[in-house]
Amino acid sequence: MASISTKIGSFSLENPVILASGILDETSGSILRALKSGAGAAVTKSIGTDERKGYQTPVISEIGTGLLNAVGLSNPGVDNFVEEYRNFPEKKKTIVSIFGGKVEEFVSLAKKVERIGFDKVELNLSCPHVKGVGSEVGQDLGMVEEIISEIRGKTNLQIWAKLTPNVTDLISLAKASEKADAYVLINTLRATGVEIYSRKFVLSNTVGGYSGPGIKPVALRAVYDVYKETGKDIIGVGGIASWQDAIEFFLLGAKAIQVGTAILYEDYPIFNKINSGIRDYLDKEGFSKLDDIVGVMVVDATFKNH
Amino acid sequence: MQHSRIIELNKENKDVFTLKFDSSMAASPGQFIMIWAPGGKEIPMSLSNTSYPPTITFRTFGETTKTIAKLKVGDRFFYRGPYGNSYPVPTGRVAYVAGGTGLASVNAMVLKYGGDVYVGARTKEDLFLLRNDFKIATDDGSAGFKGTVIDLFLPHVNDYDYIFVCGPEPMVKTMLDRIDRKIKAKVYISLERLMKCGVGICDSCSINGVRVCKDGTVFSMEEVLSLSEFGVYKRNEAGKIEFFVNGKR
Numbered sequence A: 001m002a003s004i005s006t007k008i009g010s011f012s013l014e015n016p017v018i019l020a021s022g023i024l025d026e027t028s029g030s031i032l033r034a035l036k037s038g039a040g041a042a043v044t045k046s047i048g049t050d051e052r053k054g055y056q057t058p059v060i061s062e063i064g065t066g067l068l069n070a071v072g073l074s075n076p077g078v079d080n081f082v083e084e085y086r087n088f089p090e091k092k093k094t095i096v097s098i099f100g101g102k103v104e105e106f107v108s109l110a111k112k113v114e115r116i117g118f119d120k121v122e123l124n125l126s127c128p129h130v131k132g133v134g135s136e137v138g139q140d141l142g143m144v145e146e147i148i149s150e151i152r153g154k155t156n157l158q159i160w161a162k163l164t165p166n167v168t169d170l171i172s173l174a175k176a177s178e179k180a181d182a183y184v185l186i187n188t189l190r191a192t193g194v195e196i197y198s199r200k201f202v203l204s205n206t207v208g209g210y211s212g213p214g215i216k217p218v219a220l221r222a223v224y225d226v227y228k229e230t231g232k233d234i235i236g237v238g239g240i241a242s243w244q245d246a247i248e249f250f251l252l253g254a255k256a257i258q259v260g261t262a263i264l265y266e267d268y269p270i271f272n273k274i275n276s277g278i279r280d281y282l283d284k285e286g287f288s289k290l291d292d293i294v295g296v297m298v299v300d301a302t303f304k305n306h
Numbered sequence B: 001m002q003h004s005r006i007i008e009l010n011k012e013n014k015d016v017f018t019l020k021f022d023s024s025m026a027a028s029p030g031q032f033i034m035i036w037a038p039g040g041k042e043i044p045m046s047l048s049n050t051s052y053p054p055t056i057t058f059r060t061f062g063e064t065t066k067t068i069a070k071l072k073v074g075d076r077f078f079y080r081g082p083y084g085n086s087y088p089v090p091t092g093r094v095a096y097v098a099g100g101t102g103l104a105s106v107n108a109m110v111l112k113y114g115g116d117v118y119v120g121a122r123t124k125e126d127l128f129l130l131r132n133d134f135k136i137a138t139d140d141g142s143a144g145f146k147g148t149v150i151d152l153f154l155p156h157v158n159d160y161d162y163i164f165v166c167g168p169e170p171m172v173k174t175m176l177d178r179i180d181r182k183i184k185a186k187v188y189i190s191l192e193r194l195m196k197c198g199v200g201i202c203d204s205c206s207i208n209g210v211r212v213c214k215d216g217t218v219f220s221m222e223e224v225l226s227l228s229e230f231g232v233y234k235r236n237e238a239g240k241i242e243f244f245v246n247g248k249r
Helices: A028-036 A080-085 A103-116 A139-156 A170-176 A215-229 A243-251 A271-284 B063-070 B101-114 B149-159 B168-178 B219-223
Strands: A007-008 A011-013 A018-019 A041-043 A060-065 A065-069 A094-098 A121-124 A158-162 A181-185 A190-191 A205-212 A234-237 A254-259 B002-011 B018-019 B032-036 B042-049 B056-058 B076-083 B096-098 B116-121 B133-137 B162-167 B186-190 B218-220 B232-236 B241-243
Touching: A007 A254, A018 A028, A018 A271, A028 B133, A028 B168, A028 B232, A060 B133, A065 A215, A065 B101, A065 B186, A080 A103, A080 B241, A094 B162, A139 A158, A158 A190, A170 A215, A181 A215, A181 A254, A205 A215, A205 A271, A215 A243, A243 A271, A243 B101, A254 A271, B002 B042, B018 B076, B032 B063, B042 B063, B042 B076, B042 B101, B056 B063, B056 B101, B076 B241, B096 B149, B101 B116, B101 B162, B101 B186, B116 B149, B133 B149, B149 B168, B168 B219, B186 B219, B218 B219
Parallel strands: A018 A041, A018 A254, A041 A094, A094 A121, A121 A158, A158 A181, A181 A234, A234 A254, B096 B116, B096 B162, B116 B133, B162 B186
Antiparallel strands: A007 A011, A060 A065, A065 A205, A190 A205, B002 B018, B002 B076, B018 B056, B032 B042, B032 B076, B042 B056, B186 B218, B232 B241
C-alpha cells in the first residue's frame, strides 16, 4: 500500500490532511476529536493578544457554492488559550494560528505558545474581514517579512505563513514570506451576500470571507503560481471536499492540504475518507508514495527541493 | 435563509410568546431553527411544535426575541433549519421534566406522544403552555409545589420507562447529580449552549468536543455523564471558559 505520509519543513505527518484554522478548532476537545477522526494535524482557531467576542450573529451564511463567514476572529486571548492548552496532549500535531496588528504582537504571541510546548505557528496574514489585522497586515510586504524574520530570530518555532489571495501580486507576497517554513494557500476570498426579501446583508459584518467548493480553482491557481516560482513547501487549502480535490492540489505542488468548510458537508468522517481516497489513487496509478505526485504538473518549479 | 408568513402570534404570559408560521418543513421534536431578525442577530430556538404549522415558543430576553415578538400576522419570519438531532420515540410510561423555556422543546414531544409533564418556573407568572394535568413546581410556591422541578419529579423517577429533560445546564446538572444512575428508565436530555452557526462548524457550543448543535441537542444521560465539562463550565462568545457558580471541581 502506498505511503501517504508527508513532511512540511521538518514536521513529519502520518497523513497530509490537516484541519484548517477557523473550523471546529477553538476548544481543545474539538481539536482532539479531529485528530482522533484521522486528521494528520490540526490548526487552531486564530489566537490574538486579547479576548475577542467576534461579530454578532449571523456570522455564517450557506450559499450554493460554499460558505460566507464573518466570525470576526473571536478567541479567548492568548493568556486564556495558554491556560486551556497548557497540558494539552497533542501539541506536536497542533499548529497554533496567531494574528496581530503589529510585529511585536506576533512575536509575543509566538513566544507565549512556544513556552507551553507548541513548536509550530501558522501566521494569519489573511483574514479578510477584521480591520487592522489579517489581510490588512498580510498585504504589507515589509511587515510580513519583518514578522517572519522576528519570529524566526526570537523563537525556535516552525512558521507557516497563511497568505491572502486578495492581492494582485501573490508572488511578491510569497517572496516577502520566504523565510517561513511553508506557505499555506489560501485564506477565504473577501465577499458579501444579500438576502433579497429583507433587503439586508446576510452577515452582520456585511463583508466576510468566502470558502468552500467555489473557491477551489482560485486556490489551485495560487498553489500553482507560488510553487512554480518558489518550489517551497505548500499546504493547499480552499474548497477541498474530496480526495480528488486533494490530488489536484498535490499535482500542482502542495505537500499537504487543509480541510475546513467541507466538514459542513461530510462532518468528521471526511478526514479518513480523503486519506483512503488518496491511498487508493496512489496504488491504482502505480505510485508508491505521496511525494511521487507532488508538483509533477509543474515542470519548471525553479527550486524543486524534494 | 428561508422565510415564512406568520399565521399566529400569541402572548402566553408577561414575556413568553408562541409564533406559528406557515412552513411545511419536515422537523422532529427536539430540533431547532436559527431565527433571524433581519438586520439584527440570529439565535437558536427550539421548535415547540413540529407538526404543520410549526411553532416556536420564546421568552423575550434579548434584541432578536423582542423584535420578533412585535411582528404581526402575515409578516415574514426569517429562519434557517431545522437543525440538530431529535428525541427518540418513547414506549411505555413517559415523563417530561422541563425548567424555564426548556418546556418549549419538550412541548413538541408532549404534543406528539403525551405523557406526564413536570414543569418548573420561578413564579406562577413565569409559567406558560400549561395544561390541566401538568405537575408544577415554583420557586416561591405561588403555584403548585414549592421548590424545584427536580424535587417534584425525583420521587416519581421509577414510575417511568422514558424520561425527557430540557432546561438550564445547572438544573440538568443537579438532576444528574441526584438521579439514581441505575434506574430502568431511558433518560434523554436536550442541552442548551451558546450557539453561533447552528450547523456544527464554529465550535461555540462544544462540550468536550461534542457539539450541542450538531451531535445534539439531544443526548442520552450516559453521554452527558461522560462530558467532564458539563455543568462545570461553559464558554462565552470569545470561547473563553467561564465556570458555573459552584461548578468548579
